[in-house]
Amino acid sequence: MRAVVIRGFGGPEALEIADVPVPSAGQGQARIRVEAAAVNPVDLATRSGALTEAGLLPARDLIGIGWDVAGTVEETGPGVAGLAVGDRVVGLSDRLDVPLGTHADQVVLDADAVTRAPSGVGAVEAATLPLNGLTAVQALDRLGLRPGETLLVTGAAGAVGGYAVQLAVARGLRVVAVAGAADEALVRELGAELFVPRTARLGEAVRALVPGGVHGALDAAVTGAAALDAVRNGGSFAAVVAGGEPLPLRGTRVFTHWISADGARLADLVTLVEQGELTLRVAGTLPLEEVAEAHRRLAKGGLRGRLVLVP
Template sequence: MRAVVVRRFGGPEVLDFAEIPVPEPGTGQVRVKVAAAGVNPVDAATRSGFLTEAGIIPPREVLGIGWDVAGTVDAVGAGVAGFAIGDAVIGLRDRPSAALGTYAEFVVLDAAAIAAAPRTVSTVEAATLPLNGLTAAQALDLLDLPPGATVLVTGAAGAVGGFAVALAKARGFRVVAVAGSADEALVRGFGAEVFIPRGDFVADRVRAQIPGGVDAALDTALLGLEALDAVASRGRFVVFAAGAAPIPLRGIRVEHVWIRADGVALADLANLVDDGVLALRVTDTVPLKDAIAAHERLAAGGLRGRLVLTKE
């Protein structure tokens, strides 16, 4: 089968197309025939070597690439219950050091890492949910706040930020969102009550709307200390990238969300998609054979929604 791997670090051109044996599922695993795979910034961080330099991925001769997948169950290992050949599923590969990722024709995942695909959206759209949706949900779990709390989301028009706004609203939080001025209607549509245009002195402008500061912040835009300054003393603050944690001033609890596969939580997110709570955004589809071009577009920036790799 065809798969995209990384054998050396660098720009999009280092993505290597390999012919490898079709993987076999072990006990508790399923093989998914890949129909669509999301293209995420973490894929670029793997390809460039950033995650290896940061100590997140050990040095390896071959690295798989791709976390998100949507497709159908193609084979089932021993001990798997709840999934059968032909089932439409979504899943997350959360081992970035593995030699095979979801940029492939087939991928093997633990059964606990997949869920039934949403029924009301296309396979391509479904492929954008696992990584970004679970990241937002697990970040909100870290806050451990009661309904009615005020939560700041930076980068609220982005993939993770948009999910974070919608999920925070669904959990009963009052959402303050930071994004570009042109994205105000979009972000308010996700569920933001207060909108702060991106720019200088974000904390001052948040505090002008929320005297005393917000109860917590999800800093998907990596504003660091500027976002932390918008949080009330002894509040909560979640960061989304290695090395991005600010000093925990004023007793603020600073935590890092380290994404993990969770089929149960993923099933809940799929239900929220079907219920109309979560909107899935696709910028474009790109054939797997053009993965290099997809990474070039990712590097150029300015995307709203995700690029998705598809089979030809």
């Protein structure tokens, strides 16, 4: 089968379509035929060597690429319950140090990282949900805000930020969205009550709308101290990108959220998709062979939604 791998770090040219053996599902695992797999910033950081420089990924001869997957179960290993051959599923590979990722014809995942795919939704759209949706919902869980409180979401028009806006609104939070001026209509459609252009001085602009500052912030755009200045004393701040954590000034609780594969939590997100409370956004599709072009397009920025590879 084909799989996207790297044998050395570098630009998009470092990506290789390798011919590798079909993996087998082991204890507690499922093998999935990949129908679609999203391309995320973590894939670019893996390929470039940035994660290795940060001490997150040991150097090895062969590294697989890809976290998100939507597809069909082809094999289950011993001890797997709730999944059967032929099931349409979505799942997440959250380990960095692996020889094969989801950018492949088939992938093996732990069964508890997989859940049924949303009904009435194609594989391309479904593949955009696991990594970005789980990042948003898990960060919101840790922020622990109560209904009626205010949340600042930076990068609100992006993949993680867009999910965060909708999930926060579903929890009864008032959302202040930060995005480009051209994206104001989009983030308001997602449910944001208040809007601040990303060119503004965040602390001043947000506090003019929310006297005293917001109760919490989810910083998907890596604005760091600028977004922290908009948070009231003793509030909470979630960074979702490595290196984006500012100092915990004024008694704020600051943390970086690291994603964890969770099939049960992913199932909750699938239900929200089916209920129309969570919007899946696809920026474009490319065949697996054009993975290098997908990396170039993502690196340029400006996408709304995720690029998705189709084997």
